[in-house]
Amino acid sequence: MKILYIDKIKVLLMMVLIASIGVSCTDEDLVEYTQQESITMDNTVSYIQVVTPVVAFQAGTEKYDISFNSIAGYNEISKIDVYKTFTDAVSATGLQTNEVLLKSYDVTATTGTRQVITDEITYADLREGLVLDGGALPADEVDLAIGASWSLRFEATYSDGTTAPVSGGITVGVLHRFAxxxxxxxxxxxxxxxxxxxxxxxxxxxxxxxxxxxxxxxxxxxxxxxxxxxxxxxxxxxxxxxxxxxxxxxxxxxxxxxxxxxxxxxxxxxxxxxxxxxxxxxxxxxxxxxxxxxxxxxxxxxxxxxxxxxxxxxxxxxxxx
CATH class of the missing domain: 2.40.128 (Lipocalin)
Structure with missing residues (x-):
């Protein structure tokens, strides 16, 4: 019975507290957000929308299309750098190369707008500067092992000069010509x-x-x-x-x-x-x-x-x- 009595007191105290809070707010105007206002880009961070998350690399193909959108929020992006790494499919542990800048893209999209970025890349672009187990990638793309891949990641430079990685990426996978x-x-x-x-x-x-x-x-x-x-x-x-x-x-x-x-x-x-x-x-x-x-x-x-x-x-x- 004693415990029940204490619980009742706690309940009453909570009711009084809630009531007092409600009274103290009556003098303030309530702020209401419409659905449209709540999803404006003014209160959303900038991000990247990947259009080509997977690109099939097949020897003999001259160039490959990549595409992504820069969606501008309150922290506008001025430049996007795309970095590349390569993972081997021959070694048992899946050796990786160093990371190298693939390309940079200037961005002019302002808050609430989108900039569509499309480009073509070649094997020469993907190969340049990468070192795997002490050596360069094969000069002839036909020597790449099936199952190997490049991973492309994004890094943004914002209008205030700061830089940071941006989520999303593109995988360029080496496929057989029959795939x-x-x-x-x-x-x-x-x-x-x-x-x-x-x-x-x-x-x-x-x-x-x-x-x-x-x-x-x-x-x-x-x-x-x-x-x-x-x-x-x-x-x-x-x-x-x-x-x-x-x-x-x-x-x-x-x-x-x-x-x-x-x-x-x-x-x-x-x-x-x-x-x-x-x-x-x-x-x-x-x-x-x-x-x-x-x-x-x-x-x-x-x-x-x-x-x-x-x-x-x-x-x-x-x-x-």
Whole structure:
């Protein structure tokens, strides 16, 4: 009972205190902010909006576009310096170079406005001044290892003369010539010999490069979305660009185990294995063709009618500018 009594006193004291605060403020005009006033750049720091956060570097490409916007807040930016570092993909520890200024850009945007900054950079720009393990980067860009990358960061000089790093950056990743964005030009999906149940021709797929021989097929398993997951495939350059697929790295999309044409050819009764699983290179136009057949097997279902092979077939052509 004593504790309860003390708690009641505390509550009463708090009520009196709140009341006294409310009375003391009655003589002051309340300040109200509209939604529009609250988001004006007059009370917001300047920042950078990156338009090209990832740039695909592929040997033989003459130049690469980078783009970002300088959004001017109350602390106006007068100059943006872009610095570069390079991370090696060959060394086990991922050796890094020194950091060097790539380019500087004058900024004239005033508070509440935006300045669009676009530029083209070359391998010579990216290579200049960087030292990796005591030496320069390769003179010939084809000698860069797949998976290596440059990191570009921003540093701002403000109108009052102070400097500071600005959040955001650009990654320039070294990709294989077979990596990039592809358009599906033929496709089909069969479920336990019945179909086709889907045709995703016309859709686009990104093919990434893991290393010189290994490629990633992210976010999709055939026509099914698989966000955040991927399977891989290997290309055997000594055997007419023959492909081994699928290589499971993020677990199976569904079913009991994956199917491939080499080990499970008899299970593919509705989609072809012959003339599939190959890269047809076109180094003249860059429109490489990737042909894939893969699938998965479901066994031991509660309802045996659901057991059987799921077969996927797709042909993709690389999109070039």
């Amino acid at each position: 990039g964005l592809y358009r599906v030009i033929e496709s089909s999906y069969y479920r336990i010999g019945v179909g086709p149940n889907a045709d995703w021709s016309g859709e686009t797929r990104f093919i990434g490069s893991v290393d010189e021989n290994t490629f990633s097929h992210p976010d999709f398993w055939g026509n099914f979305a698989w966000a955040g997951s991927e399977f891989h495939f290997d290309v055997d350059y000594d055997n007419d660009n023959e492909i081994t697929v699928p290589i499971i790295v993020d677990g199976l999309f569904s079913g009991s185990y994956a199917l491939n044409c080499t080990d499970d050819g008899a299970d593919f009764v509705s989609v072809p294995c012959e003339d599939q699983n190959v890269v047809i290179a076109d180094d003249v136009t860059g429109k490489h063709i990737i042909k894939l057949t893969y699938g998965y097997m479901t066994e031991g279902s509660a309802d045996p009618v659901n057991d059987g092979a799921r077969e996927f077939y797709e042909i993709m052509e690389k999109i070039v500018d």
